[in-house]
Amino acid sequence: MxxxxxxxxxxxxxxxxxxxxxxxxxxxxxxxxxxxxxxxxxxxxxxxxxxxxxxxxxxxxxxxxxxxxxxxxxxxxxxxxxxxxxxxxxxxxxxxxxxxxxxxxxxxxxxxxxxxxxxxxxxxxxxxxxxxxxxxxxxxxxxxxxxxxxxxxxxxxxxxxxxxxxxxxxxxxxxxxxxxxxxxxxxxxxxxxxxxxxxxxxxxxxxxxxxxxxxxxxxxxxxxxKLDTETFILDLKDDFTELPELNGYVIRPRDAHTLEVDVPKSQGLNELFKFLAEQGMEVTSMRNKANRLEELFVSLVDKNLKQERA
Amino acid sequence: MNTRLLWTAFVTIVVKEIRRFTRIWVQTLLPPAITMTLYFIIFGNLIGSRIGDMGGFDYMEYIVPGLIMMSVITNSYGNVVSSFFGTKFQRNIEELLVSPVPNWVILAGYVIGGASRGLGVGFIVTLLSLFFTDLQIHHLFVTIAVVLLTAILFALGGFINAVYAKTFDDIAIVPTFILTPLTYLGGVFYSIQLLPGFWQGVSQLNPILYMVNSFRYGILGVSDINIGFAFAMIIGFIVLLGGYAMHLLNTGKGIRE
CATH class of the missing domain: 3.40.50.300 (P-loop containing nucleotide triphosphate hydrolases)
Structure with a gap:
């Protein structure tokens, strides 16, 4: 070519x-x-x-x-x-x-x-x-x-x-x-x-x-x-009273009925949805927090900056 | 690029330049026509009638060649300096720089575009002068050659000025503080024979004196200077400025980072 x-x-x-x-x-x-x-x-x-x-x-x-x-x-x-x-x-x-x-x-x-x-x-x-x-x-x-x-x-x-x-x-x-x-x-x-x-x-x-x-x-x-983690935003039907915790996932509250979850590629989404259902939490919608490439881009540039400073 | 492509590119630049100054004719063609008409009325008619003869000619007849040449000089220079600086300022010089047009074609296109305005204005001023005096050309070849070469020379000067200019002030400094005084002191309105010996010598250091006088020779057949020397000097300056302008373009001075 x-x-x-x-x-x-x-x-x-x-x-x-x-x-x-x-x-x-x-x-x-x-x-x-x-x-x-x-x-x-x-x-x-x-x-x-x-x-x-x-x-x-x-x-x-x-x-x-x-x-x-x-x-x-x-x-x-x-x-x-x-x-x-x-x-x-x-x-x-x-x-x-x-x-x-x-x-x-x-x-x-x-x-x-x-x-x-x-x-x-x-x-x-x-x-x-x-x-x-x-x-x-x-x-x-x-x-x-x-x-x-x-x-x-x-x-x-x-x-x-x-x-x-x-x-x-x-x-x-x-x-x-x-x-x-x-x-x-x-x-x-x-x-x-x-x-x-x-x-x-x-x-x-x-x-x-x-x-x-x-x-x-x-x-x-x-x-x-190369992207090993994606961040998703989950909108829940009802407000949650206690922040759920699940091994391997990082879950943060955005507001009373919205969660931000870091999902490792090795674990996927099924386990998360199963867990939330067990907790009685109904997910009404879901979206990526950022574009996948954007997450990678930011991490690569940050990494390069740290290396240059070191 | 082969010759046909080069020719197309050259014609494109020249046509673009001519279209530019004709599109804004109120700024480019009308002002010199009005200014020169005022010169003809005030200096030629009103004051000139009291001055009497100059160099064996009626004063109006004497100043007409100088005023035509003054228009050619200022407009050839002014067209290229403002056009090329504007092109740099608006960054549309990049249209040319990314294209395969060689630098010598860019220079030739701008110079011929600028000379076209100088010669166009010179033609308009010549037509206007016919309302005030009869013009009989004494030596056609000298008249045409000297006006053409002078237009090219000052278009080159305008190009170099534009390459160095960084602000709009920079394109006004040379015309205001160098070109205008040299033109006024270059024998447009008087024969240097009127000056004391010392000042005649000083005047002979002014290159514009040679252009004005050789053009006057072409029209009236009288001159304060040697015509052969004047031609050699104009051609010498064209070679010098042309070479320098090419050097600036090749090194990217003022146009490439």
């Missing part, structure tokens, strides 16, 4: 001596939907900035579909589409002009650029807004405009830096569907997001970066299997 993105021993030291990347190595395979996660300031945007030529690296190698950024920059850039975190289009330009102009930078003639712009603006629900100035669009529309702009030259690798930040749930889900569709059509996608539910739903492989180092690089499935 072809490697879509290959990063080897990538380092970045900013002018103020801050070491943002401490020699990271990472491979993303063609066709993958890859999550690059990390807390704020971990080095995600620096990594993607170097890959997209917006940040100069200090050392290391980056290849996009085998094209070395140092020696075959133009070919590497042809393969790459970038949706940045911040809005970075000219707000005074018309929506259609922004997309057509971007196509022009890739050498696509105006007629063909206009046809492609129409295709992607229609797919992203922006065709009706094509003659509006970009500043008149809502936040969600601006995000979709940046996706249309990044796709107009039909890149093989699409980098999305928090594409759904500030987007409402309905729109976020429609964007997920769209991204899943283009990934299924063959576009490799690298995604950073703070919505871990998003990464869990969309991505097959994941890397977690913290303090400039990769602390996890594995498949989503393998990572989630």
């Amino acid at each position: 072809t490697t879509a993105l290959s990063i080897q021993d990538l380092r970045k030291v900013y002018g103020n001596s801050f070491e943002a990347l401490k020699g990271i190595t990472l491979d993303v395979q063609q066709g993958d939907f890859f999550a690059l996660l990390g807390p704020n300031g971990a080095g995600k945007s620096t990594t993607l900035g170097i890959v997209s030529s917006l940040v100069n690296k200090t050392s290391g190698k980056v290849k996009v579909f085998g094209y070395d950024l140092d020696t075959q920059l133009a070919q590497a850039k042809q393969c790459l589409g970038v949706v940045p975190q911040e809005f970075n289009f000219n707000p005074f330009e018309k929506v259609l002009d922004i997309v057509v102009t971007q196509a022009g930078y890739y050498g696509i003639p105006r007629k063909q650029a206009t046809e492609r712009a129409e295709t992607y603006l229609r797919k992203l629900g922006l065709w009706d807004k094509r003659n509006e100035r970009a500043r008149m669009l809502s936040g969600g529309m601006k995000r979709r405009l940046m996706i249309a702009r990044a796709l107009v030259h039909e890149p093989k690798l699409l980098i999305l830096d928090e594409p759904t930040a500030g987007v409402d749930i309905e729109l976020r889900r429609s964007m997920w569907d769209f991204l899943t569709e283009i990934n299924a059509a063959g576009t490799t996608i690298i995604l950073t997001t703070h919505y871990l539910e998003e990464a869990e739903s969309l991505c097959r492989n994941i890397a977690i970066i913290d303090h400039g180092s990769i602390i996890q690089d594995t498949s989503m499935k393998a990572l989630l299997q």
Whole structure:
């Protein structure tokens, strides 16, 4: 299988001596939907900035579909589409002009650029807004405009830096569907997001970066299997008078008729429900306290922080 | 990128730049037209009629080439400095930086875009001047070549200024404190022959004097300076500033972290 993105021993030291990347190595395979996660300031945007030529690296190698950024920059850039975190289009330009102009930078003639712009603006629900100035669009529309702009030259690798930040749930889900569709059509996608539910739903492989180092690089499935405890919230029909205690489970009260229970993966839920039924407690509903990936993410980042401090 | 792709990318940048300054024509094309009309009325007609001849020509005829050149210089410079700084400020420079457009095409696109505004305004001012005087071009090649090269030179200057600029103040400092004084003292309104010897020598250190005078030579056939030297100097400055602008782009100064 072809490697879509290959990063080897990538380092970045900013002018103020801050070491943002401490020699990271990472491979993303063609066709993958890859999550690059990390807390704020971990080095995600620096990594993607170097890959997209917006940040100069200090050392290391980056290849996009085998094209070395140092020696075959133009070919590497042809393969790459970038949706940045911040809005970075000219707000005074018309929506259609922004997309057509971007196509022009890739050498696509105006007629063909206009046809492609129409295709992607229609797919992203922006065709009706094509003659509006970009500043008149809502936040969600601006995000979709940046996706249309990044796709107009039909890149093989699409980098999305928090594409759904500030987007409402309905729109976020429609964007997920769209991204899943283009990934299924063959576009490799690298995604950073703070919505871990998003990464869990969309991505097959994941890397977690913290303090400039990769602390996890594995498949989503393998990572989630590492989760040995899940926390559930149980709503009871009646108020409880005494907090129940069950060996192997940690049970905490949230209020008079709600319990928070840490459930070890080795023990499961059956034993808990059986126990609660024996105690005369009827459970009316149940939900995860946090997204599974979120629990893992927090524990991994905490662990890394403790190791760094030690 | 092959030649066809490069050409498409170059034309895209130039068209984007031309669309920008024509979209905001009230800010870009109208003010110099009004300012220059006032210069023609006040300096050319009202005051000029009392001054009499300058360099063997009616004062209005004498200042018209200088005023056209002043418009070309300030607008070529102003277009690139504001456009490229705005592009940096709004971060839409990233649209270009992630694309495969080589740096020399980015520079050429902005410079030709800026020169287009300079030449466009120069053309408007030339048309306006026809309401006040008859223009007969003495040397067409010199006139066209010098105005074209000057527009390119100052567009390059504007580009370098924009690369270094971090605030809106930074894009106003050079035009206000360097470009405007040099233009006014560059023989737009007078022949340096009127100055005492020492100040004639000082004036000859001003590069804008050579551009204004060679353009005036192209139109009127009179000049305070040697035309060949003026061309060599303008081309020399273009090579120097062009090389420096490329160095800035290649190192990512002010545009890449």
